[in-house]
């Protein structure tokens with residue numbers, strides 16, 4: 391009895407340190423468990439598909455519903471920034487680039503769904519998210535195995551750039567189809583007197599990885615030094 395009271399006091403102290411209340415903490419535990427499960431379901435579906443068919447062709451189609459569901463659900467992370475006091479800017483770039491990849495590239499342009507680059511970023515995202523959400527869950531429960539903490543703040547060193555390569559190759563593969571179809575573009579003359587070319591927009595998105603990705607990567611390296619090596623890092627306000 392005394393021990394369980396002590397345990398709950400330790401938990402309360404830990405959460406007070408993070409400034410998270412009981413309701414927010416309960417919600418985050420639920421959210422992180424749901425997301426870990428979602429990405430695990432995706433991992434299993436991908437492995438099963440590949441083992442049954444022996445090819446990646448048709449894999450995206452078979453998992454697209456689950457992927458859209460869980461990746462879109464991640465928009466909630468912008469709200470979570472207010473709870474866990476983390477950078478909304480960094481999270482915003484990360485989440486919006488993922489939503490963009492799913493909805494406005496892979497989902498919209500059927501011809502590229504069988505590209506190897508799609509499978510590359512899907513596998514990398516899946517490995518990342520299973521590790522990340524299980525880290526958050528165990529951390530909130532104050533029972534964090536060291537290997538999960540290590541994996542969360544080490545695997546990204548390789549996974550992040552490889553994931554970005556997969557995404558950029560996929561956008562690159564989409565370019566000819568976008569140019570040919572004129573999709574999501576607005577040509578003059580039109581009643582709004584505005585022109586928009588999705589093809590050039592995609593070129594700008596690709597170029598924007600050059601200044602933006604290093605910011606995310608260095609943010610993660612700082613997090614790594616803080617969490618694994620206990621360095622005190624003073625971050626600038628957004």
Ligand SMILES: CCCCCCCCCCCCC/C=C/C(=O)SCCNC(=O)CCNC(=O)[C@H](O)C(C)(C)COP(=O)(O)OP(=O)(O)OC[C@H]1O[C@@H](n2cnc3c(N)ncnc32)[C@H](O)[C@@H]1OP(=O)(O)O
Nearest residue numbers: 474476481484487490518526546549550553599602603613
């Ligand atoms: C309109 C089109 C726009 C297009 C834009 C294009 C440009 C894009 C350029 C960039 C492209 C990036 C593409 C992405 C590719 C990939 O993802 S590839 C796969 C590999 N990816 C990764 O490894 C991802 C690494 N990134 C992240 O983990 C995050 O997304 C992040 C936002 C960068 C993480 O930042 P942050 O939240 O600040 O770090 P953490 O250390 O994880 O958390 C900080 C503290 O907050 C707590 N916390 C956060 N979320 C939760 C939660 N859900 N539940 C509980 N707690 C949470 C966390 O525990 C930390 O708290 P403390 O432990 O107390 O410090």
